[in-house]
Amino acid sequence: xxxxxxxxxxxxxxxxxxxxxxxxxxxxxxxxxxxxxxxxxxxxxxxxxxxxxxxxxxxxxxxxxxxxxxxxxxxxxxxxxxxxxxxxxxxxxxxxxxxxxxxxxxxxxxxxxxxxxxxxxxxxxxxxxxxxxxxxxxxxxxx
Numbered sequence: 001x002x003x004x005x006x007x008x009x010x011x012x013x014x015x016x017x018x019x020x021x022x023x024x025x026x027x028x029x030x031x032x033x034x035x036x037x038x039x040x041x042x043x044x045x046x047x048x049x050x051x052x053x054x055x056x057x058x059x060x061x062x063x064x065x066x067x068x069x070x071x072x073x074x075x076x077x078x079x080x081x082x083x084x085x086x087x088x089x090x091x092x093x094x095x096x097x098x099x100x101x102x103x104x105x106x107x108x109x110x111x112x113x114x115x116x117x118x119x120x121x122x123x124x125x126x127x128x129x130x131x132x133x134x135x136x137x138x139x140x141x142x143x
Contacts, residue, residue, distance in 0.1 A: 040059070
């Protein structure tokens with residue numbers, strides 16, 4: 001294995017993650033969303049109502065990180081926070097109509113931006129996702 005930083009698998013993934021954040025931040029600025037706020041919305045677009053705990057597990061984020069995100073998204077009228085009658089400690093988050101409507105617009109915008117990346121194809125993107133998911137699984141199994 002080559003010891004150069006540029007030949008380290010971890011550095012390669014670190015660089016890709018950093019560049020993805022920059023890419024998303026640039027293109028989400030139009031919607032006044034951060035990358036992490038966008039990820040919360042993506043989870044809620046999959047399932048319209050989830051508990052804080054479920055969202056935290058999916059995104060691997062703590063409630064201390066999520067609570068201010070939820071507050072800002074609620075201020076933008078993209079979601080509402082709800083407590084159940086039987087357990088006031090349990091917090092649920094649900095999309096509003098504005099939050100649901102945003103999905104199509106953002107998806108269309110980001111898709112258009114992605115296809116402007118020279119050399120990126122749908123098939124190539126699918127292959128990256130598949131290989132990444134395999135690597136994620138292998139690393140999780142080794143922990």
